[in-house]
Amino acid sequence: MALIVQKFGGSSVADAKRVMNVANIVSNTYKAGNDVVVVVSAQGDTTDDLIEKAKEINPSAPKREMDQLLAAGEEISIALLAMALESLGCPAISLLGWQAGFNTNSVYGSARIKNIKPNRLQAELAKRNIVIVAGFQGVNRYDDITTLGRGGSDTSAVAIAAALHADKCQIFTDVEGVYTADPRKVEGAKKLKEITYDEMLELATLGAQVLNNRSVEMAKKYSVELEVLSSLNPVPGTIVKEVTKMEKMLIRGVTKDTDVALVSILGVNDNPGVAFKIFDKLSAKNINVDIILQSFGRNNTKDVVFSVSRENGPVAAELLKDLSVLEGAKIHCDTNVAKVSVVGAGMESHPGTATKMFEALYDTGINIKMISTSEIKISVIIAADEADRAVSAVHKAFIPND
């Protein structure tokens, strides 16, 4: 008998039939003798519909009220799932974020969990109740409802697993696990049996949609064993954990991220502190910079190129036009770019990994605009319309078709 946390996304509970499907999965886990905590998101398009309602009334609605509004979505789905479980003869109780003890800071729309007071959760489990918790939401110190932002339900699930020292946290999705590349697009993409937290983190950050990276960070911090698996097809998924011995693979996956823009500043006067002034200005506006490249330009000037999220590209370019130290420089923003990355702990001990990737791209005639590397990943920025071809070529180079 174990304590298992199971998380289901919005599409898994989109209608009555799917709610019953989830109830059956949970019921089987419970009836096998396990204690079960379930975290659910709002049904299907509920959150989008609520956002739409708000926009119609006030396009710049206060964020506190937005969170109050959106929290209603999970309130509906948790109650429905509890009803479904009761109809299967399983005692179940639904808890809102605040009822489940989710204390967050006050950053409405993307609040951070400060702690979970697990008293109520533990009391309900002790009564052998299945506890269904509203994902994505919490409460701040003023007793106001907050939401955790994109992918927040994953984070809720991992946080509960950590707080209760659960044996496992299962993240149910519409895919069967973590793949070496998007299986809908890349021929020969393979499902991974295991992956380390760090690898998963790189994959999540680099555009693999399976798991939210905040949830992976938290799982790593608290050593929560994650399993990514399908709510529709009952086969083993991918285990995410700190692995010492693992199936030997040079890389774990190839990802594509199109949420990228490249800002270039050409002909910057070579004075001290220019770089500082550029990136200070951006961070003051909460713009995260990913890759930075600085090179010598003509006539004793420098060129600075950096990548940010697509949305922030034009914003950053506009901001920098007002910067006096950049007078005379040419500022340009290119949003037709994408980032392609390979991830794998194995590359640490294989110096040839980067070369192999660049060779695959070269053979396919793809031009690399920027490069960034870490111990377990290599990313390149290329033209957006070449990204899918690039992923296939790189994947084929590292993970040959069977």
Next chain:
Amino acid sequence: MALIVQKFGGSSVADAKRVMNVANIVSNTYKAGNDVVVVVSAQGDTTDDLIEKAKEINPSAPKREMDQLLAAGEEISIALLAMALESLGCPAISLLGWQAGFNTNSVYGSARIKNIKPNRLQAELAKRNIVIVAGFQGVNRYDDITTLGRGGSDTSAVAIAAALHADKCQIFTDVEGVYTADPRKVEGAKKLKEITYDEMLELATLGAQVLNNRSVEMAKKYSVELEVLSSLNPVPGTIVKEVTKMEKMLIRGVTKDTDVALVSILGVNDNPGVAFKIFDKLSAKNINVDIILQSFGRNNTKDVVFSVSRENGPVAAELLKDLSVLEGAKIHCDTNVAKVSVVGAGMESHPGTATKMFEALYDTGINIKMISTSEIKISVIIAADEADRAVSAVHKAFIPND
């Protein structure tokens, strides 16, 4: 400057346009210098839609989960109204039942308010915020969400007005006030300028749909001045208060209630304690008896006739069949009946009121099955299909067309 509580029903906030209409009413009250607390119900059909969703999954869903589910309805409407007010430049904050301090007992589906802890409400008002409170909901001592049942938002509004010692509680509806009879059905029905709590209570209990009777009871108990008025047409409504001097009218209104069944027990053996045993059996099953009539039957037997709600009629008849003291008696239930009542504090000092009512019915050829009177009302049970004619005739007798 006054403190005013304003309550809006679900149809008043059914869509974005109506939410803006409500926001305008509230904003005008606020900008005139008043402190404003607003109580809203769930939008339009939201509650019915949620009930439908629940039924699809579990037709006998646990009541706790039902309340958890339904509470999401007001969460949506309060947030939207706050956003609408912000767009009009009015600082507004929405509060769920538990955030507003609504403590109730644990009778899910029809919980009673135990008390309101007004700290948060007062703090927000002190900041000159418009406070928007979710009607119909509260929280019990276990921190579980409860709902107050039918008409619960009226009760929420009156409870807040009482807790904050508000100067006035305005109940906005789709009619312009309280009428002497249903204006859609009875020619010459007049809007009342004022009415006493007791009269309103009788009207509410007897089938006038304007105000929930629990809310009127509470308003009377805490001397909360109520005003019933239209959210669509800005004209003065009807004031409900303890009035010493009032416009002279013999009666305040004529109502019809079709939620009635008549149970007759003919030929009851005349032993002591029979009546006790009958009504004890019914009260044990929570069946409320309204009017009771006992008369002598043939051969030293009695006849007992009583009225209950339509739903309870067949249930009561069935229950009594098992009662040994009623052996040999004939038990019959008639659901084709209706109750027509006249209400008015003025009748206390006018002994001729009943006669006038009976005369009007007699002139219209309507047979009276039962009669019940209190100090300020007279009710008769008649055939259901004669009820509308009866209301018109009685109304005409007391309140002639202009």
